[in-house]
Amino acid sequence: MVYVCLMAVDPDHVLRSAAALLTRKSTATMDEVAKAAGISRATLHRHFAGRDALVRALESLGIEECRAALDTARLDEGTASEAVRRLVGAMEPAAGLLAFLYTENQLFEGEEQNAGWSLIDDRISALFRRGQLAGEFRIDLTPAWLTEALYGLMASGAWMVHSGKGAPKDFQHMIVELLLGGALRREES
């Protein structure tokens, strides 16, 4: 007879609470993370061996959300511009978590889970490359740089929204318009 999850704590809920907290305060202690999730530190420790394990799990969550966003954005359909717009919209909910991981991962430099990120980078880079081949995007900016810039702009956008200096509803527009159109005004609308 197998006893499955009696008063089980939802690990996903814990992860999302942790993500929300660490997004705001990246140095939050295990105790704070536990309180934020509404559980005790002991229980938190039962589900995640330690802080490293927690961050790893958060990284996996981030990778998974990115993958899901990439899927729902259907990068192969329509013009590359439209795909970029969909992508930014789909990734918006994960922007805060990504910003946290973006700054945290410099510590795990040259580690293992980079494979997961590489896949995501590749898919985004491929999108920009598709736009270049279609004559839609300029070719003097490498897909790798455009990908990195997309991350940076999403982090800036998330920071702007989080600090109250920008409205969440403008998130997608701000990023897409700047990334694709740039700051220069165009005569041809």
Add this chain to the structure above:
Amino acid sequence: MVYVCLMAVDPDHVLRSAAALLTRKSTATMDEVAKAAGISRATLHRHFAGRDALVRALESLGIEECRAALDTARLDEGTASEAVRRLVGAMEPAAGLLAFLYTENQLFEGEEQNAGWSLIDDRISALFRRGQLAGEFRIDLTPAWLTEALYGLMASGAWMVHSGKGAPKDFQHMIVELLLGGALRREES
């Protein structure tokens, strides 16, 4: 009789060493910082009361470098586009330090030294606003967002160079072209 700095350690040299190190490893200990500067931890501690004081000093250094970059870029001269290009070029040496402070300052949220940053933000925002008033920049992206985006792109650029995925010589071009022109290809060259 006043004895002035006999075997004095150059505080500026210490700060720059610390900046270079913390740019790469933001969690470096005081011991590592001291070793990087070629001094003992005791001496480091004599010059900077603690880690907080060190970070504060680094923040002041960053503010000062930004101010200097703003001055040398002569934001009032020529077109706003040219001024932006000069600004990015002038700020490039400080990009790594800025990226470090950018992630570190979320801890000192709502503190005092923000006044220094506000001045810098204002000058950059004013530049973008000037470009808008001159009909050079589009008006649907706020100066505040353009400023934030500039920071984000510089951080991404610094990361790209630091990780070896991009050449330092491309730093200015990558950022300015994307920020001003965007990713879309233009028929009118």
Add this chain to the structure above:
DNA sequence: ACCATATGAGACACCAATGTCTCATGCTGG
């Protein structure tokens, strides 16, 4: 009703980094 399991609360040792101290050793100016 009973038992198995997960949880909460707390105690505990441990570790890394910090901050403070002392002392010996240099160097520099007079």
Add this chain to the structure above:
DNA sequence: CCAGCATGAGACATTGGTGTCTCATATGGT
């Protein structure tokens, strides 16, 4: 040469966070 001071090295206590443990309790299945 000598006095004075900054430095380097190291010892030391302290702190904050972590990881592990135990025990009491509540809950859900049988």
